[in-house]
Amino acid sequence: MPxxxxxVExxxxxxxSVVKDLKVKGASATLKRGTTVKNIKLSSKDNEIEAxxxxxxxxxxxTEFLKKI
Incomplete structure (x- = not known):
């Protein structure tokens, strides 16, 4: 379980919620700290999610850059 x-599982x-500003590959913008990501999907790797x-x-x-709300 991720x-x-x-x-927290x-x-x-x-x-x-994102706990750190993240640069997104292929995008000019940055994913800011505190951004809420809703309705995540688990991926085949334990340390990654799709959203x-x-x-x-x-x-x-x-998942190391995320916090469950």
Missing amino acids: KDANG LNSGDNV RVDKFGTIVLK
């Missing part, structure tokens, strides 16, 4: 930055459909983010589309995020 875990967030605080060690993440499930599909959870809402998470749809406004202005970025669907991206893959590492």
Whole structure:
């Protein structure tokens, strides 16, 4: 099971918050700290999730930079 930055287990459909400003590959903008990501999907890798983010589309995020809300 993937875990967030605080060690809390993440499930599909959870809402998470970004804990650090992240540069997104292929995009000119930065994903800011505190951004809420809704309705995440678990990926095949334990330390990654897929999510749809406004202005970025669907991206893959590492769970170490996320906090469950």
